[in-house]
Amino acid sequence: MTPAAKRATSADVANAAGVSRTTVSFVLNDKPGYSIPEETRRRVLDAAVRLDYRPRASARSLAAGRSDIVLLAIPDLPIGAGISRFVEELAGALAEHGLTMVTHLAGARGQLLPDVCAAVDASVVVGFDAFDEDTVQALYRAGADVVLPPRVASSPALQPIGRLQADHLIGRGHRRLGYAMPEHSNLRSMAEDRLDGVVGACLDAGLERPTVLSTSLEIARAAQAVAGWTERSVTGVCAFNDETAIAVLAGMRAHGLAAPGDLAVIGADDIPTARLTAPPLTTVCFDLPEVARQRAEEIMAVLSGRESSAVSTLADLQVVQRSST
Amino acid sequence: MTPAAKRATSADVANAAGVSRTTVSFVLNDKPGYSIPEETRRRVLDAAVRLDYRPRASARSLAAGRSDIVLLAIPDLPIGAGISRFVEELAGALAEHGLTMVTHLAGARGQLLPDVCAAVDASVVVGFDAFDEDTVQALYRAGADVVLPPRVASSPALQPIGRLQADHLIGRGHRRLGYAMPEHSNLRSMAEDRLDGVVGACLDAGLERPTVLSTSLEIARAAQAVAGWTERSVTGVCAFNDETAIAVLAGMRAHGLAAPGDLAVIGADDIPTARLTAPPLTTVCFDLPEVARQRAEEIMAVLSGRESSAVSTLADLQVVQRSST
DNA sequence: GTGAAAGCGCTAACAC
DNA sequence: GTGTTAGCGCTTTCAC
Numbered sequence A, B: 001m002t003p004a005a006k007r008a009t010s011a012d013v014a015n016a017a018g019v020s021r022t023t024v025s026f027v028l029n030d031k032p033g034y035s036i037p038e039e040t041r042r043r044v045l046d047a048a049v050r051l052d053y054r055p056r057a058s059a060r061s062l063a064a065g066r067s068d069i070v071l072l073a074i075p076d077l078p079i080g081a082g083i084s085r086f087v088e089e090l091a092g093a094l095a096e097h098g099l100t101m102v103t104h105l106a107g108a109r110g111q112l113l114p115d116v117c118a119a120v121d122a123s124v125v126v127g128f129d130a131f132d133e134d135t136v137q138a139l140y141r142a143g144a145d146v147v148l149p150p151r152v153a154s155s156p157a158l159q160p161i162g163r164l165q166a167d168h169l170i171g172r173g174h175r176r177l178g179y180a181m182p183e184h185s186n187l188r189s190m191a192e193d194r195l196d197g198v199v200g201a202c203l204d205a206g207l208e209r210p211t212v213l214s215t216s217l218e219i220a221r222a223a224q225a226v227a228g229w230t231e232r233s234v235t236g237v238c239a240f241n242d243e244t245a246i247a248v249l250a251g252m253r254a255h256g257l258a259a260p261g262d263l264a265v266i267g268a269d270d271i272p273t274a275r276l277t278a279p280p281l282t283t284v285c286f287d288l289p290e291v292a293r294q295r296a297e298e299i300m301a302v303l304s305g306r307e308s309s310a311v312s313t314l315a316d317l318q319v320v321q322r323s324s325t
Numbered sequence C: 001g002t003g004a005a006a007g008c009g010c011t012a013a014c015a016c
Numbered sequence D: 001g002t003g004t005t006a007g008c009g010c011t012t013t014c015a016c
Helices: A010-017 A021-028 A038-050 A057-064 A082-095 A113-120 A133-141 A155-171 A185-204 A219-231 A242-254 A272-276 A288-303 B010-017 B021-029 B038-050 B057-064 B082-095 B113-120 B133-141 B155-171 B185-204 B219-231 B242-254 B272-276 B288-303
Strands: A069-074 A100-105 A124-127 A146-148 A177-182 A211-215 A236-239 A264-266 A283-285 A318-320 B069-074 B100-105 B124-127 B146-148 B177-182 B211-215 B236-239 B264-266 B283-285 B318-320
Touching: A010 A021, A010 A038, A021 A038, A057 B057, A057 B113, A069 A082, A069 A113, A082 A100, A082 A288, A082 B100, A100 A113, A100 B082, A100 B113, A113 A133, A113 B057, A113 B100, A124 A288, A133 A146, A146 A288, A155 A177, A155 A185, A155 A236, A155 A264, A155 A283, A155 A318, A177 A185, A177 A219, A177 A242, A211 A219, A211 A242, A219 A242, A219 B272, A236 A242, A242 A264, A242 A272, A242 B272, A272 B219, A272 B242, B010 B021, B010 B038, B021 B038, B069 B082, B069 B113, B082 B100, B082 B288, B100 B113, B113 B133, B124 B288, B133 B146, B146 B288, B155 B177, B155 B185, B155 B236, B155 B264, B155 B283, B155 B318, B177 B185, B177 B219, B177 B242, B211 B219, B211 B242, B219 B242, B236 B242, B242 B264, B242 B272
Parallel strands: A069 A100, A069 A124, A124 A146, A177 A211, A177 A236, A236 A264, B069 B100, B069 B124, B124 B146, B177 B211, B177 B236, B236 B264
Antiparallel strands: A100 B100, A283 A318, B283 B318
8 A cells, every 4th residue: 555645735835836825825715805816826726736735634723723524423323224315415515515524423332422523623513313401512612613403303303204194194084093113212202203293193183192102123012012003993003214114014914914904004214125015115205315405504504603594394295105095 | 502612722731730731741642651640640630621621633633643533434335224333333443542433425426535534634544345546545645544445345255145145045955046136336346245155155065156136126126036036946045135135025925926935035234124024034144343343453453553464354144044944 | 916924732852 | 750842734914
């Protein structure tokens, strides 16, 4: 492997272009208010390219007082692959604004978020899930300029998913609904948010609250839940997400029940394998990339002082109907 | 939100502890060769804690010439959630060595890896998939000290998975095997590696090479592949991974065939929903966290000059048998 | 319009 | 053992 060749510095560029470092800095940063002659500008740009110059991030942020690093904190959740679309999109959108996003997956063994934040010198920390107040404080002390409170995967933001699931079932004649809650504790708050939407839809339709039962991704466990629902004459269940829905389907199979006749099931997130179940899983999907774009806008808004005006919402939320009835 | 409070600097700690910045630096970095009196040491540590002092990463790496950031580059693959276990574990293992790992997901819209590397001032870049030579060069120019060539998800490293799949099927009497290849082009090289293992096992057992057929995660597409295998009297198929295996199962269902009687299927990776199919999917699993730990050791080895001695291997590779026969 | 000079916070020789 | 002193590479105020 090639050892690192000597890296060009701002001074090298200045020399090569026959100007001072100041000028280089101005040109490369498009410093407003300093109209630099096209001629000089070109020379600098040229030299920079020729020398493959890249400002050293540490020097830059040390001098400027802030970096252009955005740290995305992903909590320790069994999240599906869909999330990666979101991550990529968010990174892309931020990149267009000159920000670099990197991700940190929380894990039992890993460092605490504030430590990571400090280590990478992030000036923005974006959370997926809600940060508790202590964490927020710690992040600010760790050097973050802005910490984005939960929006995407939290609180009211997720309710529309549950509401849409329930409305779909209600619209197809179901009067007693169930809700399949994941057992995994880290998924709890997200699930409760989605559940709130289901509850809201039920109440609005004059129905009882849904029968909430937990399940893991074990057939036996799911079968128990299914038994619970059928006992209470539930005819349709909204599952927290597609994986949970697949577990419910498996639980039904264990009882010799078939969807949607014996019990209708609707998932959420539209994971790739949702279409491979028997019967294919009806689910709710939304435009994650679009959510990411909105999110990026929020970040830019906060960064540039304007208060986060637009609150992001789930874009293109809709039911993907796969099995009849 | 609380605006960033003034952050304590090394000088503040020095004042509070009544020593000089040098001493602070030595104490905090456990500089070897400078036995500092326990007394002084304590004072410094105390002051640091009291002031919630954290060295500013940019200043530190600017002065030291290198950061302690490790950038993990994840290629644009539809990777499952299992990967997150690996990522967390790797981050954890590196953290124990004082390194901070962050992740970058390659994406069409995102920045190029070398740009990200430069932006976060990473001194180590770890790849998942193979980096081509140009990228490696670019990474070095972007400031990386070490770029770790592929090991985990590439080349011979993955063959044992395919071999184990095939051996399992062969051991149960199957004489004509099939291989379910994913259509997704980014998965190609990984799949070919696993396939090599299957081919090897077949040849070693004196069997013909497996019938390789591609499929997507669409039932119709999978059904085609299934037809192809049955036509050629294949009785057992090794799938690239569990998702592909699930697709094969769905394709079989479309033909009214049942596993494992009509066609035995074995997946790989042991994703959570593997146990929820009908019948439950037999698959191959391995200890990803352990692989991550080995990987971390390699990184540390390279960083400390010793040449990467141990080549990581798949740990605890084994078949998880779920359906009979 | 461009350059000189003063730091940003930290590390690491080098003296004391 | 501990403090003094240079920088690391860049931004940015302030003269020219």
